[in-house]
Amino acid sequence: MKKASYILFALLVTACFCPVAGAVDTSQIQTINTREDIAIRPNGDLDYAATMTYNVNEYNRIKGQNVNPYRLVRDVRFMGEGICRDTKVTSDDAQNSYQIKSIISGPIKNMGNHWDAQMAPGYDFVSLSGDTMAFTCAFDLGAGYKIQGKAYVKTPPGSTGLSWDPEKRTIRYRLPYSGRGAMERLYPTLTVLFGIVFIISALAAVRTRPRENMRL
Amino acid sequence: MITGNTARRAFYVVIAIISLALMGVCANRWISARPPETSLDVELQTKGVIMSAVYKVYGKPQFQNQWVGRSIVRNTGTEPVKNMKIAYKIVKYCDWSNSPVSPLVIPGQTVVNCFYPIISDECTQLTSATPTKLLVKVTYIDNAGREQTIEKDARIEFRGRNEFLFTDLDYARDIVENFADFHMNDPLLAAWVTKDDPVVEQFVGIAQQVAGGAAAAASDEHALKLMDAAWKLLAYNGISYQTPSAETSGFSMIQHVKYPRDVLKNKSGTCIDLAITYAALLQSAGIESLLVNIPGHCFPAFRLPSGNLVGVEATALRGPGSAATFEDALKRGTQELASLKPGEFTIVDIQKIREAGITEPQLPELPADVLKAWGIRNPFDQQEEKSEKRAERSAPGTQEEAAPASTGGRGMARLSHPQGIFTLMVPDNWQAATSADGSMIGAQDPAGRAGVDVTLFADRFYQPNELPYVTQQVYSNFAKNLQSLNTLRCVGTSLGGNTAIRTDVTFNYQGKPSRGSFIVSIQNGKIIVLTTRADAGAYTAFESILNSIIASYRGGTP
Numbered sequence: 126m127k128k129a130s131y132i133l134f135a136l137l138v139t140a141c142f143c144p145v146a147g148a149v150d151t152s153q154i155q156t157i158n159t160r161e162d163i164a165i166r167p168n169g170d171l172d173y174a175a176t177m178t179y180n181v182n183e184y185n186r187i188k189g190q191n192v193n194p195y196r197l198v199r200d201v202r203f204m205g206e207g208i209c210r211d212t213k214v215t216s217d218d219a220q221n222s223y224q225i226k227s228i229i230s231g232p233i234k235n236m237g238n239h240w241d242a243q244m245a246p247g248y249d250f251v252s253l254s255g256d257t258m259a260f261t262c263a264f265d266l267g268a269g270y271k272i273q274g275k276a277y278v279k280t281p282p283g284s285t286g287l288s289w290d291p292e293k294r295t296i297r298y299r300l301p302y303s304g305r306g307a308m309e310r311l312y313p314t315l316t317v318l319f320g321i322v323f324i325i326s327a328l329a330a331v332r333t334r335p336r337e338n339m340r341l
Numbered sequence: 342m343i344t345g346n347t348a349r350r351a352f353y354v355v356i357a358i359i360s361l362a363l364m365g366v367c368a369n370r371w372i373s374a375r376p377p378e379t380s381l382d383v384e385l386q387t388k389g390v391i392m393s394a395v396y397k398v399y400g401k402p403q404f405q406n407q408w409v410g411r412s413i414v415r416n417t418g419t420e421p422v423k424n425m426k427i428a429y430k431i432v433k434y435c436d437w438s439n440s441p442v443s444p445l446v447i448p449g450q451t452v453v454n455c456f457y458p459i460i461s462d463e464c465t466q467l468t469s470a471t472p473t474k475l476l477v478k479v480t481y482i483d484n485a486g487r488e489q490t491i492e493k494d495a496r497i498e499f500r501g502r503n504e505f506l507f508t509d510l511d512y513a514r515d516i517v518e519n520f521a522d523f524h525m526n527d528p529l530l531a532a533w534v535t536k537d538d539p540v541v542e543q544f545v546g547i548a549q550q551v552a553g554g555a556a557a558a559a560s561d562e563h564a565l566k567l568m569d570a571a572w573k574l575l576a577y578n579g580i581s582y583q584t585p586s587a588e589t590s591g592f593s594m595i596q597h598v599k600y601p602r603d604v605l606k607n608k609s610g611t612c613i614d615l616a617i618t619y620a621a622l623l624q625s626a627g628i629e630s631l632l633v634n635i636p637g638h639c640f641p642a643f644r645l646p647s648g649n650l651v652g653v654e655a656t657a658l659r660g661p662g663s664a665a666t667f668e669d670a671l672k673r674g675t676q677e678l679a680s681l682k683p684g685e686f687t688i689v690d691i692q693k694i695r696e697a698g699i700t701e702p703q704l705p706e707l708p709a710d711v712l713k714a715w716g717i718r719n720p721f722d723q724q725e726e727k728s729e730k731r732a733e734r735s736a737p738g739t740q741e742e743a744a745p746a747s748t749g750g751r752g753m754a755r756l757s758h759p760q761g762i763f764t765l766m767v768p769d770n771w772q773a774a775t776s777a778d779g780s781m782i783g784a785q786d787p788a789g790r791a792g793v794d795v796t797l798f799a800d801r802f803y804q805p806n807e808l809p810y811v812t813q814q815v816y817s818n819f820a821k822n823l824q825s826l827n828t829l830r831c832v833g834t835s836l837g838g839n840t841a842i843r844t845d846v847t848f849n850y851q852g853k854p855s856r857g858s859f860i861v862s863i864q865n866g867k868i869i870v871l872t873t874r875a876d877a878g879a880y881t882a883f884e885s886i887l888n889s890i891i892a893s894y895r896g897g898t899p
Contacts, residue, residue: 231453
């Protein structure tokens, strides 16, 4: 069964840092500002970095609850078609923000002649510049929370044909697989070639020995 | 003095040394380079425990986190693989799944694939933990063009249909630090709120009678009247609170949670059982129900038509003569609702969660008169019997009779087929009509905004297994008027003890947009189609009346 797998998960991330639904006064909507930077590697893995900035009162309240930032690592374990590794969560008291860094495998699909990355609902395409696409996002989390922010997706070096399919909400790019490296294939040939050069130059060196030495 | 010969010799020696060094480097790289190989590393992950009650949820990919199995396939070789397929099977409960294809998996690439199985409803027969195996089969074409297969398996366990696992977190390896962590699976409790269970619908039908046919969704007053009637009916039948028991599975807590039918049968339930039962009854009657979980306790809450939330302390049901009054239970529940502590509660909004796709399991069918068999009594039975005797004395044909005395508000009248093929209760001020040949009988409210029609097809003998086909035919007959089908409700169910299919629909009735239900059943070889309808704008006001009509429906033998 075909299933969407999304490359962004601000909703999940933010949910980890929100209190239980209904625990806040819903008449006061709290806005969480996010910035997500995603760099796609040639093998389809993602280098993911996100910053979530709260207003000062909310940030202090969350800090006061002693929420363990590594709950994120725990909850991501149940995420659908994506697994995270090397996840790091830090907080910045000066900026009232949490930072998350992780390497995510799985969400980018290799379709043979191109790669597809489906964006989560709530992300709107803004622009394409070189190898980077920009999105804005806005989610209403309920319970008095909403998040809004920006996301930037950068495709791997050498990728071409970067495009956005608004119907499928999919980023598409081409990065043909070149197989084993050219140098790797040349090593046997180079070994033989240098061997021949060595033999020729060695023979030449022997033939051009000085006469006195030959008399010895 | 350096001769030309010596210089040439030095040049050749330098070239020989350099080429020897380069040859060594290249040979070293050549030798140390990995030979071409195709290698996939397959890891199969499972959650270990499957709750039979929510088996339908596992088949819905929109619940991304509710996967049953997950394969992590890494290409650890030096060559790409092609046409990789991943298939899964749960021994006994789900045959091999369709295989998604990855056309190309390059070296270093990781493919993550989740399994959302369509599980057989056989699992709802399970009453205790039952182990089985999850199998995964990964097939691919290697670099040499040969098909390769990797198989793995893992043990999983189906829990009994009543067993609820509070959290997927494992205390041994996860951070489980607060109430929300422990109650991670609370939304799945909505599956226990079996508002469409015919047993629940029948019980609500009785409650509707007790309430005098109050249209619960019309106003707060009517909703409270129905809540009061349902409470009194539960108390009258001796439903009472019992102390809970729980067990741990590994490092997570599991509780035996009863379905409303279990509570009505056993006449007892824990706080969560009673909350679910009361919520199911009122949700079935059209009142938006919620379950509120707080540390060590659960109680139901309701969104009245005005939007106000009220709570009901369902554990105040303490058996015949000992139950608190509804007013007391309402007061206590509403106080509890007002004193919720931040971070120490979860709210399960039944309607919203059902709309999201968490639906009730297909429970085993029960006989039509099972409530009587369980000793559930209707305080108005005697009056109903008197009504029936009066009906017998009157001439055959479509009849409207005096409704049983009600606690106030609108009374209900019995509408019967001339040959006694069915009966149902409709508001006594509705106008009934029948066709000349008796094949169609209907009733509608004086303003014509809501009504019920029953059509009988008896042109030949229909087999029960023809039901899906017949249903399709009925729908295609009505297709030009149908605007949408709510397929979530299009399931086999029991209506008056007969096999039936009920579907909620929106359609045009005499040019007006309307909502309602089609119930198609085969009884004694005859097709009976029961249609309830109301103008789209008036539907909410009439919903509980239409539900009570359906609940009161009885198929009979000519």
